[in-house]
Amino acid sequence: MIIEMKNIRKSFGSNEVLKNVSITLKGGEICALLGENGAGKSTLMNILGGVHQTDSGTISIDGNSVKFATPAQSQEAGIAFIHQELNLINDLPIFENMFLGRELRTKRGRLDLERMLHETKEVFKKMNVLLDPKTYVSDLDASYKQIVEICRAMMMNASYIIMDEPTTSLTNHEINRVFSMMRALKSKGVGIIFISHKLHEVMTVCDRFTVLRDGNLVAEGNIREVTTNDLARYMVGYEVRTGSLLKEKKLGTEVLRVEGLSNYKDYRDINFSVRAGEVLGVTGLLGDGRSELFQSIFGVDKPASGKMYLNGKEITIKSTTHAIKEGIAYVPRNRKENGIIKDMDILENASIVTWPTYSKHGILRIQKHREKFAQQRKALRIKMGQETDSIHSLSGGNQQKVILSKWLMAKPKLLILDNPTQGVDVGAKEDIYNIILQLAEENIAIIVLSSEGQEITRVCDRALVMYHGAIQGEVTGETMTEHDIMRLATGGSLAQ
Secondary structure, rough: OOEEEEEEEEEEEEEEEEEEEEEEEEEEEEEEEOOOOOHHHHHHHHHHHHOOOEEEEEEEEOOOOOOOOHHHHHHHEEEEEEEOOOOOOOOOOHHHHHOOOOEOOOOOOOEHHHHHHHHHHHHHHHHHOOOOOOOHHHHHHHHHHHHHHHHHHHOOOOEEEEEEEEOOOHHHHHHHHHHHHHHHHHHOOOOEEEOOOOHEEEEEEHEEEEEEEEEEEEEEEEEHHOHHHHHHHHHHHHOOOOOOOOOOOOOOEEEEEEEEEEEOOOOEEEEEEEOOOEEEEEEOOOOOOOOHHHHHHHHOOOOOOEEEEEOOOOOOOOOOHHHHOOOOEEEEHHHHHHHHOOOOOOOHHHHHHOOOOOOHHHOOOOHHHHHHHHHHHHHHHHOOOOOOOOOHHHHHHHHHHHHHEEEEEEEOOEEEEEOOOOOOHHHHHHHHHHHHHHHHHHHOOEOOOOOOOOHHHHOOOOOEEEOEEEEEEEEEEEHHHHHHHHHHHHHHHHOO
């Protein structure tokens, strides 16, 4: 299958997202589609997937002109789309999610649950996925939800698969499994469009690349002819730093200390402290318990045992509201489910934490919120239309920036960032890293939870590495390397 998209233009209101873009996609190859958040990648693919229609331009498949008014029409043409924001229904079991919109029915018109269950088991067996199809999606973590989406696309026998940030929530083992799936499909003539901000993954699995910047096509070619630095430069328009961003600094007093914190399910016997002005990393493999640990510290759940001290005084955080009042902020890892409020606009999402702060006699001071958000919008380079637009009008990365701005407006004493650059492009990552270091200079204690070793080594003063719910070790100075982090994350030690 050869797909040609010629002279594609698309605007949303006054925001021109795509400006005369032309690309050619071939079956049997994996093509990376790259660009910063807001560059137009997802919009271009949403047009190919039938979610949006072009303002002008044409699409052809194998030389035949096509128009997709709905996603179903795109699927019928052999194109499957795995969206960045997963389209699964939590209240249904896996096997029913696998057939959403194309349910199998008996001769009497009833759902053929037995046949759908059987076919799901068969595709899982083929893909070496160890999941019970009867499991409810609500019981899956983010990584397995992603795997279900991938298997669903593969079940459709698509000739072309669009993968929008498919590895964001996956472990290295799961990523390698997905890459194996992609290579197997490629060998059968299936084409894949791989949208990702992880350039090392692009170099590993892709054959070609196409780069968009500000709605324009700026570069394309063969992966073997470029480096990650080349790709980053195409994406942002300037050279991107890759080394450590740390500087010599004097740390302040202890802000948080925990002793023997345990819930005996996700984490146990946790002991650490963090000081004002320090950037402490916490890393490991997915499922190591770090998110659950810091959700407890933020008051989402109560630990079964242990003590917590804030600014030298023992404290029991009773709720998230209590945590916020004590100066603790927490940016969650799952943007769609825990970060944004879907029915609110951009400004409301960015200011909700500070509503009590900037109000008078119970009336919101909207202008004050606008002024504060305008500052954050500029600092974080949030690409958006009007502040009254829906939060869904933003790309995933720009939604992440709005969530971060929400907490920065609250001026916390302790800022916990759970995968702060998830789904964020290389240029925006630099912005966020600079913000993190700037906040540390302002004497805020910062804890960065991340599975990316490079991220930890670039911005953190030291890092705790977790393994199966316990702290396996600490890296700092000469041991602050991706190699040593991985050694601890897999259960090893730094002892020679």
